[in-house]
Amino acid sequence: MKKWLLAAAIASALAGCSADTQVVASQNAAVASATLPAGIKLLESYAPKSGEIGIPFNKYQLANGLTVVLHQDHSDPLVHVDVTYHVGSDRERYGRTGFAHLFEHMMFQGSAHVADEQHIKTVTAAGGSMNGTTNTDRTNYFESVPSNQLEKMLWLESDRMGFLLPALTDEKFEVQRATVKNERGQRVDNQPYGRMGEVFNQAFYPPGHPYSWPVIGWPEDLDRATSQDVRDFFSRWYGPNNATLTIGGDLDEAQTLAWVNKYFGEIPRGPEVKPLAKPLVTLDSTRYVSFEDNVHLPLVRIGFPTVYMRHADEAPLDVLASILGGSKNSILYKNLVKDGYAVQASASHGCSELACQMSIFALTNPAKGAALAPIEKIIRDSINEFETRGVTDEDIEKVKTEIRAQTIFGLQSVRGKVTSLASNETFTGEPNQVEFDLKRYGAVTKADVMRVYNQYIKGKPSVVLSVVPKGGNALIAAADNFKPTNPAVAKQAVEGLDGHQSLVAKSSFDRNIEPAAGAPVSLHMPSLWNDKLANNVEVMGTQSTETPTTNIVLYFDGGHKLESLAQAGLANLTAQVMNESTQLHSTEELAQKLDLLGASISFDANAFQSSIRVTALTENLDATIAILKEKLLQPGFVAADFERNKQQLLQMLQHQSTSPSAMASEGFDKMLYGDKMYLGVSDSGTLATVPSLSLADAKAFYEQQYTAGNAKIVAVSDLPKAELMQKLAPIAALTGSRADVPEQQPQTMVAKNTVYLIDKPGAAQSVIRVGKLSLPFDAEGEYFKATLMNYPLGMAFNSRINLNLREDKGYTYGARSMFVGGKETGYFYAGADVRADVTDKALAEVMKEITHYHEQGMTAEELKFTQDSISQSKAMDYETPFEKARFIRMIQRHDLPADYIEQQNKILANIDVAQLNQLAKKWLDPQSMGILVVGDKASVKPTLEALGYKVVDMSL
Structure with missing residues (x-):
């Protein structure tokens, strides 16, 4: 039921100011409408009525079709910018998968007026955070920054929307293809149960269905891709008419619209995009599939096809999932976990734009037997038990309360509200879906839940997937009776360009000039x-x-x-x-x-x-x-x-x-x-x-x-x-005295030029960890200064270690280093998950970067970047109750003065390169580092020894 987090909204009535909110929103809409730049039109203005839950916003559209949604929230000096393109892996073609996700990576590689790595460096230097995500139905890019950096973010996002292609090179394409392969290796191939989703979906969906392949793509399809395919994908799907720009936070609406028009208004429309069909998925009979994996616990997953996102039956199906396996008072928990047959079991009703599925899974408890056939029977019996049990008034009331609570908790961040507006606009054409969601779930009746049970679940075919340990085929729920049939590989990766071969804008101003930041923001530190x-x-x-x-x-x-x-x-x-x-x-x-x-x-x-x-x-x-x-x-x-x-x-x-x-x-x-x-x-x-x-x-x-x-x-x-x-x-x-905690001292195993190797036979990737004991936490002393020293080495995305291993070499999905300090002791850490075949090369590069930094230290430019990034990021630190609580706990646990952040800012502003480089010499001696590698011993041990290391086997 976590999907209801999507309903994050501003509940003005809850804050006791709905009338004021309506007046302010109306005034903003009137002012905006009266002063709109040429080519922008106001489509909708909304503010919650008294007692209504919703996010105030104004919705505009540019002449090129770009939809713009603006939401004002002046509670913290920050803004969140989201650009959502209505394209995910569902727009790919069979045999040409992984493009949507690969393209997400390409969008961070610079554009015509933004140099390589500059996008990430600019956001980080501005004190912000950024990322991109891809799913089956959309791709989004977002930044959270201090509000004085908004124009700069619009410059960045518009440049990659309108001017990406001139900067797209074969070399960048190859590096990012390698990065995606590393991501797949880390998140899929090298993880227990990592392939579960893709195997299940091949059996669940018809051949060629847009959800029948993984979002990250098949490795052979990534190998088949060309840089021209990527260019075509951009030209087909990344036009402004297939995008929604949503901005929320401490913004001036008239100024923001002027900037939006300046930076996005000249970008040409792309080809028209038509919605995909949503035929309901059906199964002719129950399909059994299985595979062996490097796992300990056998897993069974059962799925029933249902409807699609926002279908009238989605809400009652969600209630059904909650009753079956949504909490500790559910039927599946009682019959499987409570009775000891499974260590985990749950039911969920996951919905995407084109299809939903009722999914049930259980991890066996070998103490009562590891075979999956008995577990499947308990699940089937539990489904039948629901029919006898029925639906109670409390079931319905619980759902209503959960939605309302999760909606209110969703109000706590600007990002949550912007994400809600952007998603609702992308999939429904209407940003305000919060009140509608509350009403549709509130209208669910007991009869509705029984109806959808009978229509979609009772006696209906399903897909049953068994995942068992290597050599454990005897444990599967039933013999495989289904093998996917695949359509032919598409000759072209993209169709429907209709002459839009080069989606590149022309600019009436000099885009090479990076916009300056606005006046410095003031911190809203909690009292x-x-x-x-x-x-x-x-x-x-x-x-x-x-x-x-x-x-x-x-x-x-x-x-x-x-x-x-x-x-x-x-x-x-x-x-x-x-x-x-x-x-x-x-x-x-x-x-x-x-x-x-x-x-x-x-x-x-x-x-x-x-x-x-x-x-x-x-x-x-x-x-x-x-x-x-x-x-x-x-x-x-x-x-x-x-x-x-x-x-x-x-x-x-x-x-x-x-x-x-x-x-x-x-x-x-x-x-x-x-x-x-x-x-x-x-x-x-x-x-x-x-x-x-x-x-x-x-x-x-x-x-x-x-x-x-x-x-x-x-x-x-x-x-x-x-x-x-x-x-x-x-x-x-609560009573009782303080417990005596005995002091303990470390007995480190770190040895010079030694690698401790943990064998993971057949591992697709190796995990490298390099480190040493170092400093306990302090807020203003050597530990704090050491964290500043390390920032350009391994903490920022564009740090030396990450740029080397990820962007330059394509060895990893990500690499980093950090100092971690506790009350008694601390440690330095550097590492990455890397392709197994480059374990030795990757380790050599990590040690090379540490060695060079130890000897040469940082540059003046890197210090400036560190100072800018860390000082400005403080505006982002106290927005949500969770962030406030974390700040308070830091003060409480370490007995810090309430103004310690101000003292840190003074240190940051006045520290120089010589001081930090002295700390690099003191704490980053590579000869003092211990090295740990988890990987396939047979293949990686000889290569590590060839580097000159003594390799010692470690057992856990």
Whole structure:
């Protein structure tokens, strides 16, 4: 049901100012309409009526067909710019897949007036963040920047919309093709279950259906592509008439329209784009497919074809998915997870523009058998059980509450609101869909849910996919009875150009001149307050009135550090059990209560603390706090809950033993700290420690960890301090003193010219991690300055390491370096996931960059870039309640002065190249670095030895 995050909106009535909002929006629309630049017309102006939830906006259109949606939000000095093109992998042709995603990469490679790598460097130097994403139905590009940088972002986006082709070279194409292959290797081929979606969809959709191939494309299709194909793809689909420009935030509407007209108005229209047909997908019979993978847990996935996005039956099908497997009070959870047959199980109704599917999956729990046929039977029986159970009034009410809560939480960022407007406009032609969504889900009846069950699910054919470990074919749900038939490879990658062979604009002004930034913005740092509960637990908070929500986090010093090494994983396991039953209510009853409140309470633990995160609608805060108190003070510690979570943890650890990234993290920690210190042993525990953990151990850890003496609270709410403290008063019932945490010292395994190698037979990629112990956290001293020193080496996208390995060599999807500091110690890290066949070359390049930086340091230009980027990014740091809470927790945990950001800014402004290069000489000596590689030992070990390294096998 996460799709309802799409309904992010401004609920003016919730802020108590709907009438004012309407007046302001009307005034803005009138002014904008009266002063519109030539060629722009106002299509629509909207502001929420009293009691209505929606995002105020004005919608315009340029003469070339570009749709422009503007939303004003002056609460923070930032803007979010989104350009969405209505083209995804659905516009590709069979045998020519991967173009939409490949083109997303090409759009960051410079244009006629923007040099190679300049787009990313310009956004980063402006203190912003940016990215692009591709899915089946659309591609979008976005930037979040301080509001004084808006004109510069429009210059960048317009230049690649109208002037990309002159800068597109064969060399750039080859580098980005290699980058996409690396991305596929990292995210698909080298990940457990990574190929699940593409195998499933080939069986689910008819041959040649736009969803029958993966968005990232088939490797052989990427090999088949040419740079001319990419040019044709751009000319066919990237015209302004197939795009929506959405801007939200602290903007002047008249000025913004003038800039939009200047930069985008001269771009010529592209070919006309017609909607794709949406015939409902059907299956003639149930199809069984399977494949073996490097996994530990067998997985079964069952899918039923249903409708398409925004079909009248989408909403009741979503409600059905929620009842079947949407939470801990669902049928599938009860029958599969609660009864111990699966470690995970859920149902969802995923919708895209052309098709939706009801999808059910389960990961087996080998403790009750790994075969998938019994799991499929339980799933089928659970579907039948729904028919007997039916739909309750609470089922419908829960959905309504979830939508309303998620909509309100979606108000908390400009990006969320802009994304909602852009998506709704792209797929419906109407940015304002929020109230419509609330009404269509609110209108769902019990009869509707039973009707769609009978129409789309009951007795209907499905696709059943089994994913089993290597050599585990005997575990599949049933013998394969389907093999996809593929159409012929398309001779042309793109059709329908209709003479638009070269979509390149002509400019009436000099686009080579980068627009200057506006006047510097002022930071909107939260105003903090401190207080204590009656039990002396410290509370630090701030009032944030943009949404009627409250975010609370309780932190308990300890976590993994508080447990003995022989009991590693106990803090984590105890937290998970506390997410279950209490002495008064079952897990299912508590889940239902929270769902009906639109709230969440989550226990967790990490290396140095246990925590409880609470999100609530402020109107329901009292009831949410009552549940928090019950879960904190009266945990059930039910034996069945403990054993189930213990089994889930054990199976998760087994799964991680097949994940290259998880193996690398565990091995890197072990290399840095040794296995005699808590930081060198996974806070999730190990396969050696978790089996011996008992319910008595969890109870004892609870008594030691969850005490008032260990606790501190961070709170962000629309309530003022006094009123919020009254709401938090029940937590004062927590008692207990502070626990003694023993000091531990690292015993690093780092050795000169040594590579620790973890064998991952047949790995498509190798994971490289280089690092050493370094500095603990400080806000104004050497650690902070070291992070500044490292910024141009490996933290920014256009850092030396990333540009070398990704953009120049095509070895990886991404590479980076960083300093990470804790309270006691810290470390330096550099690394990347790289193609297996270039493991030695990639490692050599990483070490070359570190060596050169150690010896030569940064340049004056790099220092200027670092200063610009970091100082201006501060405008982005305090927008949402989550970001405010993170800022407060940093102050609280490290006992920082409230003005520490101001002190950091002074250091940043006054530090010089010599100081930073001295730190590079001190902390980046490559001879002091340890090296870890996770990869195929048979192929990579000889090449690493050929570089002169001693290679030592590491076991986990």
